Each structure stands twice: as structure tokens, then as C-alpha cells.
Amino acid sequence: TLLLDKTGTITLGNRQATELRPVSGVSQQDLADAAQLASLADETPEGRSIVVLAKEKYGIRARDMAQLHATFVPFTAQSRMSGVDIEGSSIRKGAVDAVLSYVASQNTAARPDIVRELQAIADEIAKSGGTPLAVVRDGRLMGVVHLKDIVKGGIRERFAELRRMGIRTVMITGDNPMTAAAIAAEAGVDDF
Numbered sequence: 001t002l003l004l005d006k007t008g009t010i011t012l013g014n015r016q017a018t019e020l021r022p023v024s025g026v027s028q029q030d031l032a033d034a035a036q037l038a039s040l041a042d043e044t045p046e047g048r049s050i051v052v053l054a055k056e057k058y059g060i061r062a063r064d065m066a067q068l069h070a071t072f073v074p075f076t077a078q079s080r081m082s083g084v085d086i087e088g089s090s091i092r093k094g095a096v097d098a099v100l101s102y103v104a105s106q107n108t109a110a111r112p113d114i115v116r117e118l119q120a121i122a123d124e125i126a127k128s129g130g131t132p133l134a135v136v137r138d139g140r141l142m143g144v145v146h147l148k149d150i151v152k153g154g155i156r157e158r159f160a161e162l163r164r165m166g167i168r169t170v171m172i173t174g175d176n177p178m179t180a181a182a183i184a185a186e187a188g189v190d191d192f
Helices: 006-010 028-039 045-058 096-105 112-127 155-164 177-187
Strands: 002-005 016-022 070-073 081-086 089-094 131-137 140-148 169-172
Touching: 002 006, 006 169, 006 177, 016 028, 016 045, 028 045, 028 081, 028 089, 028 131, 028 140, 045 140, 081 096, 089 096, 096 112, 096 131, 096 140, 112 131, 112 140, 112 177, 155 169, 155 177, 169 177
Parallel strands: 002 169
Antiparallel strands: 016 140, 070 081, 081 089, 089 131, 131 140
16 A cells, blocks of 8 residues: 655645635625735745735735734644734634634634535535635635645556556545545545
């Protein structure tokens, strides 16, 4: 059995923000603004791609964060979120379940219909092999950022060759189960 990490081994590992999907009552512009603010200090390829998407598709320019008295919240494996606090305003982006837990911990009850809508958007993105990142501003769910990662060319054929040699392939990932299942199916691994 050969165990392989998903990101950077089976996929190119350079996930990019490709679209913003707001929930009802939130404009794409407002979601882009919140996602960009939450990503300004994020030096990951994903974070930088959110800033670029907000600039190129929505015309949102970077701001002087020192002037806004911003406090950045770095991503950690424990929180699975990052973001920024600006003059009494709190913006976070991250794994959908982590963001929903964060909203609940802030004693701000999210509307059940909006939670369902957000989850449906996230599930649709995950089933397509993308990674959904939820965005929340001041306890209000804003929507989802779609991160796309590309399976490396020829990988399915390589795994088939390993299989013919009697080697079983298993993909390992910390990504959500639906995204993992979609990438595993596309790559042709035996299990994940």
C-alpha cells in the first residue's frame, strides 16, 4: 500500500479562488470585500488568490490596514480559520464547520435557512472537487469562496500502473470528505 498526500502530490497544490458564492441577502461585492479583508495578511497561495480575485473581478483595492487599526488572526490547524478584527468588526474565513462553530461561540445565532443555504453551496463546491471556505462578518454568514485545485496530469494512469504491480494507492488529506471523495475519484486512487 502506498499512502500519498493529496495537496501537492496528487494535485498541483496551488489552490486558487475561482468564484465567490454569497448567501441570500448578501451581494457578491460585500462578500468579496469581507473575503479580501480576511485575506490581506494571508500569505498562502489561497489567501493571495482571494485578494487577486477581489481586485480583478470586483475592483476592490488593498487598504491601509494600519490606518484601520487592524488585528490579523492567523490560520491555525486548531481553529481552521483566519481573519481580521477592525475597529469592533470581526471577519473570519475558513472551513465551513469551523466558521459555523465560531458563529455559535460568539452567541450570534445564524438563521437556520442561511446555514442550510451556506451548507448547500459548500456541498456543491466539495462534490465538484473544490474546497469551500465560509466567510462570516460580525456574526453574519456572508457566503463561500470556491478554491479549486487541479489533479496532476497522467496521475490516473500512474496509479493504474501501480495497481497492475499489486500496489494499492491511498490518498491522505485533511480536506473535507466530499472534496476528498471527488479528488480521489478523479485521480483514480484505491481509497482515501
